[in-house]
Amino acid sequence: MQSTESKARRPSSNRMSNEEAIKVVLLGEVAVGKSSLAQCFSQPNKNRGARKYEPTIGAAFVSRRIAVIDDEGEERRLRVDVWDTAGEERYHSLAPLYYRNCRAAIVAYDVTAESSFRRAKKWVLELRSKGEPDTVIMLVGNKIDLAEEEAARCVWREDAADYAASKGILFMETSATTGYNVERAFDELGRAAVNCPKRRNLSSRQDPSRFRLFRRSVSESDLGQLEDLHGPCCRS
Numbered sequence: 001m002q003s004t005e006s007k008a009r010r011p012s013s014n015r016m017s018n019e020e021a022i023k024v025v026l027l028g029e030v031a032v033g034k035s036s037l038a039q040c041f042s043q044p045n046k047n048r049g050a051r052k053y054e055p056t057i058g059a060a061f062v063s064r065r066i067a068v069i070d071d072e073g074e075e076r077r078l079r080v081d082v083w084d085t086a087g088e089e090r091y092h093s094l095a096p097l098y099y100r101n102c103r104a105a106i107v108a109y110d111v112t113a114e115s116s117f118r119r120a121k122k123w124v125l126e127l128r129s130k131g132e133p134d135t136v137i138m139l140v141g142n143k144i145d146l147a148e149e150e151a152a153r154c155v156w157r158e159d160a161a162d163y164a165a166s167k168g169i170l171f172m173e174t175s176a177t178t179g180y181n182v183e184r185a186f187d188e189l190g191r192a193a194v195n196c197p198k199r200r201n202l203s204s205r206q207d208p209s210r211f212r213l214f215r216r217s218v219s220e221s222d223l224g225q226l227e228d229l230h231g232p233c234c235r236s
């Protein structure tokens, strides 16, 4: 995976090109395909296929520029910075460092591993309780190529889609091996992030720290009301 630490330190927006930086964090159990998804997205022209499993140590970073069309029909140029985390529990305490201040999160599971779906639900709960209020969350069922044989599938599409709908988060099934839906997943995530009502209402003149203060003042019991207020694209 390409190391682009220096890119991570660049300003979050480029006024000349009107480029916005979107920080995306990848969360999920070990070996569900987080690094493969990140690689597939960041190197779209590279030959795909099975890759040797190499555990991610701590976290890795990749970046790619895309353009999306927002709700007003305007083209928005995005630099999507993807933080690919290690799924191992011993790195769990590091996760908030990566999901803090992120615009979007992909919570991945392996459609052939039920335990990974249970872990994904825990990540969604953690993001909702400890993450940012405007983080757009997408649940991603990866390794869909393996589910061509129905017997191999352990997590049914309908169950995952129902769960995602009940939490007001996006959902997609992908294959990092074939590339199926990977481009679409990041495209939808980017679009949802730029269309997020809370983010749209946050004028550039406002101090982002005021926004964070607002978040801290929100109690858990208020979260449901916030969801009603801001719609399902944002976590509440």
Ligand SMILES: Nc1nc2c(ncn2[C@@H]2O[C@H](COP(=O)(O)OP(=O)(O)O)[C@@H](O)[C@H]2O)c(=O)[nH]1
Pocket: 028, 029, 030, 031, 032, 033, 034, 035, 036, 037, 049, 050, 051, 052, 053, 054, 055, 056, 087, 142, 143, 144, 145, 146, 174, 175, 176, 177, 178
């Ligand atoms: N069949 C299949 N294998 C995959 C897919 N995505 C990842 N893998 C394989 O699963 C293993 C773990 O992938 P990796 O991306 O390192 O998982 P991570 O621990 O979540 O980052 C590797 O051997 C990958 O080649 C997929 O969509 N389909």
Ligand SMILES: [Mg+2]
Pocket: 034, 035, 036, 054, 055, 056, 084, 085, 086, 087
């Ligand atoms: Mg990895």
